[in-house]
Amino acid sequence: MQVFEQWESNIRAYSRTAPTVFSTASNARQVDEQGKVYIDFFAGAGVLNFGHNNPRMKRAIIDYIEHDGITHSLDMYTTAKRAFIQAFVETILKPRQMNYKLQFPGPTGTNAVELALKLARRVTGRTEIVAFSQGFHGMTLGALACTANHHFRKVSGVPLNNVTHVPFETHQGGGLDNLATLHSLYSNSSSGCELPAAFIVETVQGEGGINVASAEWLQAVQALAHDLGALLIVDDIQMGCGRTGSYFSFDGMGIDPDIVCLSKGIGGFGTPLAMNLLKPEHDAYWQAGEHTGTFRGQNISFIAGREALRYFENEEFNTQTLERGAMIRQHLQKIAAHYPAHAFEVRGRGMVYGLDVGDVDIAKAINKQCFDKGLLISLCGVGGSVVKIIPPLTIPQEDLVQGLDYLAEAVAAVMQFRENAYAERYLEIHHG
Ligand SMILES: Cc1ncc(COP(=O)(O)O)c(C=O)c1O
Structure with a gap:
């Protein structure tokens, strides 16, 4: 990575939240040069609707x-x-x-x-x-x-x-x-x-x-x-x-x-x-x-x-997109329901969804946890408080489920950490 950090402009952005060097990709998976596999819920910001290296193409x-x-x-x-x-x-x-x-x-x-x-x-x-x-x-x-x-x-x-x-x-x-x-x-x-x-x-x-x-x-x-x-x-x-x-x-x-x-x-x-x-x-x-x-x-x-x-050429692919989208919505709603006090919001249509966590720091921490687990996502919305889910439309069902599980685990880890930090601070303030 040193080559990039030394020579590439300071303008680099996505590479800062995904700090690794990718080498190969197939459909909804990207692999870095260490061999770590990432499920791709980013799809080149909506470019790779038909997956990486689509075989027909x-x-x-x-x-x-x-x-x-x-x-x-x-x-x-x-x-x-x-x-x-x-x-x-x-x-x-x-x-x-x-x-x-x-x-x-x-x-x-x-x-x-x-x-x-x-x-x-x-x-x-x-x-x-x-x-x-x-x-x-x-x-x-x-x-x-x-x-x-x-x-x-x-x-x-x-x-x-x-x-x-x-x-x-x-x-x-x-x-x-x-x-x-x-x-x-x-x-x-x-x-x-x-x-x-x-x-x-x-x-x-x-x-x-x-x-x-x-x-x-x-x-x-x-x-x-x-x-x-x-x-x-x-x-x-x-x-x-x-x-x-x-x-x-x-x-x-x-x-x-x-x-x-x-x-x-x-x-x-x-x-x-x-x-x-x-x-x-x-x-x-x-x-x-x-x-x-x-x-x-x-x-x-x-x-x-x-x-x-x-x-x-027929409606099969669109139907699949809508079915997979409904699955994404369901998973995100389940995640949101876990944290009623935070009023996370789920928005989207087809196979593009946002989990609005209403807080830029929470969103950034989720992004980092996802990356560590092997899931690529991005943030959008004002300041970046919305976790964006935009996988290839061709993503295999098992990768979609795995990615959504990673996301749920990432959100849980971040929210647990915040609760612990809050409890520690509460104890500090109230019990010296
Ligand atoms: C709705 C919309 N319009 C325009 C653009 C700009 O496209 P490009 O980055 O290829 O110039 C984007 C890029 O994300 C977009 O989402």
Whole structure:
């Protein structure tokens, strides 16, 4: 590890809570160079929906490279891209009767968000964006302006302008009443509020703490956006590609976004890819090459991403995700019920869950205990007080159970330690 500590930037973050050197991985298990096995409830922050080194994808990638397939192509046409587009249209768009153009920006989520914002501003001729409290949309300046977290915003170096943050449904002041207030404010030409180009929303806030929006609220956000002549952008970068038990996190919710941002799981294998879905009437505003980027044609990701789409050819995989998710919920609720005085909260949908322990120190201690036991998790929410469970969707049942058992043991150890420390302190104070 000394090499990293000596040479790699101070910015290192995840490696500080998982201080080991990983060498191999398969499905939901990662192995470090000492041979210690970790169950992965982190899945590359929602990238590895189909597990590490998914065998079908690995085979397809190896075959493609062995046949000298094109690796890098900017936005030129390739057989790999065509096969991906055709599969996406047939498997995802057509059954939903969705009509979108596909745009491939640079391969990270923040790239996708940047171009969604740029297009919404272009289409409407407006500059303002409405984003939500605790929302997370990326680190480049436009996306960062939409990201709510102070920890990231404070190092922007320039003002993060042209975005108004309003309360997410489940946050204080949020909900339908708040949207009605916004409607009357924006409709009043003397309210001082500039009409927005777009509303950008996550249906389940991932980094923000696994905050789950209702269909009713999302419909009201869409209605508000459209009443004001603004676009609805759904950032499905973390919650899309099967994570919530349907391909899009908003499937069946009665909304029809103008732009959908996808990344993370779309490339299937963990190799980068981003893709925006644009309503054709909005796409018509783009002129050739106006938003470019060297790493757009990620052919290895197209090859793996095409394989990933096979999971959605029928409902079997989604059904399994929902069943496994129900199991996660049950386990977390059992853990929470053990500590009624602490009012732990369980939130989530599909196979993404949060155990909100309401205390950053408790959450950090749980994270450490998990790591020591051989379980990789991450923290999210304000300051990191929510334990996030986002395993590969392909995780074998026994690994899921084992990981949940580790988590329960970790929580028990931390809570026992705190009780002991509290008792010791009580004795110190009261008995000298
Ligand atoms: C909802 C959402 N949007 C955007 C991003 C940014 O993606 P990237 O880190 O690939 O730029 C993330 C990353 O976690 C995300 O969860």
